[in-house]
Amino acid sequence: MAMYVVGHKIPDSDSICGAIALAYLKNQIGEEAVPTRLGDVSPETQFILERFGFEAPELKLSYAGEEVYIVDHTEKTQAPDDIDEATVVGVVDHHKLGDLTTSTPLECWIRPVGCSNTIIKMMYDFYGVEIPQGIAGLMMCAILSDTVIFKSPTCTTADIKCVEALAEIAGIEDFKALGMEMFKVKSAVEGTPARDLVMRDFKDFNMNGNLVGIGQLEVIDLSVFDDIKADLEADIAKLKEEGGRHSVLLLLTDIMQEGSQMLIASDDESIVAKAYKVTPENSRVWLDGVLSRKKQVVPPLQDAFA
Amino acid sequence: MAMYVVGHKIPDSDSICGAIALAYLKNQIGEEAVPTRLGDVSPETQFILERFGFEAPELKLSYAGEEVYIVDHTEKTQAPDDIDEATVVGVVDHHKLGDLTTSTPLECWIRPVGCSNTIIKMMYDFYGVEIPQGIAGLMMCAILSDTVIFKSPTCTTADIKCVEALAEIAGIEDFKALGMEMFKVKSAVEGTPARDLVMRDFKDFNMNGNLVGIGQLEVIDLSVFDDIKADLEADIAKLKEEGGRHSVLLLLTDIMQEGSQMLIASDDESIVAKAYKVTPENSRVWLDGVLSRKKQVVPPLQDAFA
Incomplete structure (x- = not known):
């Protein structure tokens, strides 16, 4: 049975890029995984996906009876509505511990860093799996977004080192310039309801x-x-x-x-x-x-x- | 401020040995840590402590205002009574995800393996810290206890490999014989209320x-x-x-x-x-x-x- 890898409701770039990156990793280590999303892709995320040549993950709202790997949250309000009827096999997150519970043992990769994708990079390192160029780009942009290009107080040295390593894999020389481009896309609010x-x-x-x-x-x-x-x-x-x-x-x-x-x-x-x-x-x-x-x-x- | 590293109420060998092993690791990476316990040490655990020359961690029931690293549980019924008034900075566990929540980001090392000490070994490897001989012995015995010398369905290949590696560090040739000795101590129930x-x-x-x-x-x-x-x-x-x-x-x-x-x-x-x-x-x-x-x-x- 394939597992679904899904971020939170109203997905941000960390949720979308993280689902794609983690599903790829799981497939590489022999666990079939499909990235999904719980809502529309934001303009910022769309910019990132297009920049590195990816499609948005499939929109999927119901997970009853399925195996699910949760990305970027442990709050039930942010999880699929029927999460209690799913089997949560894992969590990767960087927030406070929320009210999600499970009825079976699972893996949780939770760290007090700036972005879930920084932890997903640790998972790649743990399993010794090479990160493809495009996926490195997605992960790097998610970290730049979550850490506000390292300005956020949530940003740790682990996040910075991770972006530097991913930028090299992705072949991006000036990652701060790419980050600013991304935030310019995010700043375009005119004409939106x-x-x-x-x-x-x-x-x-x-x-x-x-x-x-x-x-x-x-x-x-x-x-x-x-x-x-x-x-x-x-x-x-x-x-x-x-x-x-x-x-x-x-x-x-x-x-x-x-x-x-x-x-x-x-x-x-x-x-x-x-x-x-x-x-x-x-x-x-x-x-x-x-x-x-x-x-x-x-x-x-x-x-x-x- | 030193953090306390504590297992669950009615501590088993995983909780006691895990608190000692994890506190040692934290001190080695520059984070001051003190192992504690929430209750009496069992005869089995006492046997393990004596075998490798350790004292039981300090008994400490109240953690209000303190930083706490939780070992071997995420159920509030098993945690210190005033855990909501403490700051949980981390969790290492191998059970289902319970109802413990936090108000700040933390680290969680949770894996579906047979014993928390197997995960603590992963943490030593992650930080590149050498495990002292005696602590390797404690960790090995905790895993043999939790996995019932590999017979329990919770036992994974990760647990077996971990015991083999720890036995080598601890200098124990026949770890199964030591496991049986441990279970013989556990079997002595006569005369106990x-x-x-x-x-x-x-x-x-x-x-x-x-x-x-x-x-x-x-x-x-x-x-x-x-x-x-x-x-x-x-x-x-x-x-x-x-x-x-x-x-x-x-x-x-x-x-x-x-x-x-x-x-x-x-x-x-x-x-x-x-x-x-x-x-x-x-x-x-x-x-x-x-x-x-x-x-x-x-x-x-x-x-x-x-």
Whole structure:
């Protein structure tokens, strides 16, 4: 029986590139594997796939009765809806340990690094499998994306060394320039419906029984949001109601200024104020130095809810 | 700040030897670590410690505000009571993924092998740290214990290769003979109070909201239980009531006959019958070929409760 290798809902580049890279590795070591995805491919990911000549993995939402290898999450809210009816044979992830459980032993490659693809590179090394040029390119771009070209506080020396090694395999001389090209693609938000933007990189978390959605848009210059900020705010308020969420937060991250404006739709805005020790005005607040949802946004909020 | 390395409640040899071996490794790579334990050391573990000249790790029950590296479990029922107030920095385990969660990223070395110490050996190899002779002996014995000298269905080729490599480092020529010596120590049950025997290797599981305790005694010949079986049965019935448990099961495992007699104290014995497709008589049933709680006893029961 082939296993499916799948990242989280609303897949980012780490989820898509990781599924392709890990499925290739598994096939090389004699375990049949098929990469899949739980949602649309973002413009950034599409750019990466085209740059290295790959098709997007097959869209597959249901996994009941199947074997699944999970990439880039351990939160059930981010996993396939019927994950409890699947057999999870493995997990590769770089986030906090979420509420996914299994009924049989499995393998988990979880490390506190900047990107799941950095760990997948460790897996290639462990099994002694050579990384093909194109797959090295995918993995490298996923790491550059997740670490915001090494600027994110989640970035570790392991990530940097990994990108350098992958760039050599992929034959990319100036990987930072390729990273900037990628973030330029990501910054093109004009003409895209507000809901599509909010959902582009959106994750739900279960925080002490409260459902909290946190979206993030990383751009080179926050001014791209000037004309659409009101639309985004109206949309996150709607999204909060639709999903029965306690809060929806949208991070508008300026990767050059190295900080994020947070737009807030919440049943209780004071919890946000408490988490980040800030005073929002008109449900907006600037968080200086905040680039990482995982490391700088989720843990303080989790603590505030605890 | 030093981290504590600790196995599960009612520690077995894997938990104790693993804590010592992993703490040593962490110190070698520059991360200060102290091995601890959550309970008494079993006669088998005491035998191993004495054989290789080690003291038992310090008994420490509270970890609030501390950094903790968890060995051999991810079930909160088996973890320190105040684990939610600690920072879990890592997990090494070979069981199904339990309900432990964290609020920060961590490392998890989880593999579907027979023993946590097999994975700790992989960690030594990953970091390129030499295993001292005595620690190799501890690790080897833990693997021989968990895999029932390779007879358990949980045993993998990775475990066997690992024992062979560790035996060489430890300078043990006949590791199977040492394993049998160890199981002879384990088989000495006469004169020990029933409660001490039941608790010697006992784990609680949360099965779909029901607390289920499962104990296991592995011996060379089941006849050692002839005179005390009634006492054991009375004790597991009491233990069920005391803890508000749905069931307490005690596996009397004959490692030579390769099977287990299960003693049952349950609010609903039919769930046991359903799980293992057997018909208990007088709340006892023989499970032929069943040596592993983890692989052969827990998953079917989990499914029966689901």
